[in-house]
Amino acid sequence: MPVRGLALPLATYRRRRADALRLLRTAFGERVPLLLLGSDELALRRDRQDPWFDYFCGCAEPDAALLLDPTRAPHDTLFLEAGDPSRVIWDGARLGADEKARKAHGIAAVERHERLEDAVALALRRSGGLLAMCHRSREPGAQAAAFTQWKEKLGARATVLNAETHLAALRVIKDADEVAWHRKAIAITAAGLKTVLPQIPRLQGEAEVASLLTMHYRSVAYGPLAFPPIVGSGANGATLHYPFNDQPLRRGMPLLIDSGATAGGYCADVTRTVPQHGRFDDPRFREVYELVLQANALGRKHARPGITFDELNKLAWAPIIAAGFTRHHGLSHFIGLDVHDPGDRSQPLRPGMIISNEPGIYLPDDGFGIRIEDDLLITKDGCEELTRAIPKDIRGIEAWMKS
Numbered sequence: 001m002p003v004r005g006l007a008l009p010l011a012t013y014r015r016r017r018a019d020a021l022r023l024l025r026t027a028f029g030e031r032v033p034l035l036l037l038g039s040d041e042l043a044l045r046r047d048r049q050d051p052w053f054d055y056f057c058g059c060a061e062p063d064a065a066l067l068l069d070p071t072r073a074p075h076d077t078l079f080l081e082a083g084d085p086s087r088v089i090w091d092g093a094r095l096g097a098d099e100k101a102r103k104a105h106g107i108a109a110v111e112r113h114e115r116l117e118d119a120v121a122l123a124l125r126r127s128g129g130l131l132a133m134c135h136r137s138r139e140p141g142a143q144a145a146a147f148t149q150w151k152e153k154l155g156a157r158a159t160v161l162n163a164e165t166h167l168a169a170l171r172v173i174k175d176a177d178e179v180a181w182h183r184k185a186i187a188i189t190a191a192g193l194k195t196v197l198p199q200i201p202r203l204q205g206e207a208e209v210a211s212l213l214t215m216h217y218r219s220v221a222y223g224p225l226a227f228p229p230i231v232g233s234g235a236n237g238a239t240l241h242y243p244f245n246d247q248p249l250r251r252g253m254p255l256l257i258d259s260g261a262t263a264g265g266y267c268a269d270v271t272r273t274v275p276q277h278g279r280f281d282d283p284r285f286r287e288v289y290e291l292v293l294q295a296n297a298l299g300r301k302h303a304r305p306g307i308t309f310d311e312l313n314k315l316a317w318a319p320i321i322a323a324g325f326t327r328h329h330g331l332s333h334f335i336g337l338d339v340h341d342p343g344d345r346s347q348p349l350r351p352g353m354i355i356s357n358e359p360g361i362y363l364p365d366d367g368f369g370i371r372i373e374d375d376l377l378i379t380k381d382g383c384e385e386l387t388r389a390i391p392k393d394i395r396g397i398e399a400w401m402k403s
């Protein structure tokens, strides 16, 4: 059976684990262990491996756990759940807690999952009852549920600390391999849009657009989507996280499409707003579109090391505010293993960060919403627009829709 996951070199995961222990030592003291829980079988199949767990070991097995204990040699132990043998015929075989799994993950030690509680209890005795876990405080995920569960399980025996703000400092900077995965995810997304955009004038519903894009994104490796596509026809495009995709398309109206593939676990996040009949001939739509495009260009122009999200927001939204429209959301978020990657948004931008650039104007009363979203890699002296192959100017979109 193949060992899945492990999108990056083993040395990268080792370096991240060492960095995590170093950051925790500074934040919480010498002896505090870090516990990371992988997704369970259901969450893994429905969605994906928990990004925090994935980040530190690349392991794709269900119900796995990682314990980094600075008081123990070796520090790093991956716990694997063998699962119920009678389930193998249903769910397939799992990786055993053996030498093959240890070598494949390049980790110091592998143990059976049933040993985890004892290992945590031992670590707690040495840390004076302190245990670090890591979960998104803004957006719940598998770790958030695990955090609560372990907090309850340990009760008065432990103080559970959320290490997110400390460890997110690692995730905001992407190395060359991570950038390569982002490029791949964006290339898959671009190919999907290139195939689906010209079909839109002949399609009947939002659902068709969403499923054709999904088919493209998943046909590469049947991997997870960055998030379920948002396909909003007309006024539905003015609902920021429109979740339904169940309305008929309406020729002549704009269509907002916010979607992204993943590759190696890394997300693309791209929005385009297009006229459903392929031509920007509605003067009101065209006028507002040009304004959003102008804001998007300003975001790209000013995204560079040293600038903060706040400053970037002020510069990019200026023409939209000046024209009397409302700003409903931020221009940018970090992108990574999570489509909204964790990270301190008050820090100045640095090379290696990948952020979205997504101004929008939402006019439900006029019957449309417009967002134009690109993914930017912050470079030494500016930024690289990773999504530049996907057209957003009027001529470029009209050309793709005609092809």
Ligand SMILES: [Mn+2]
Pocket: 269, 333, 356, 358, 373
């Ligand atoms: Mn986004």
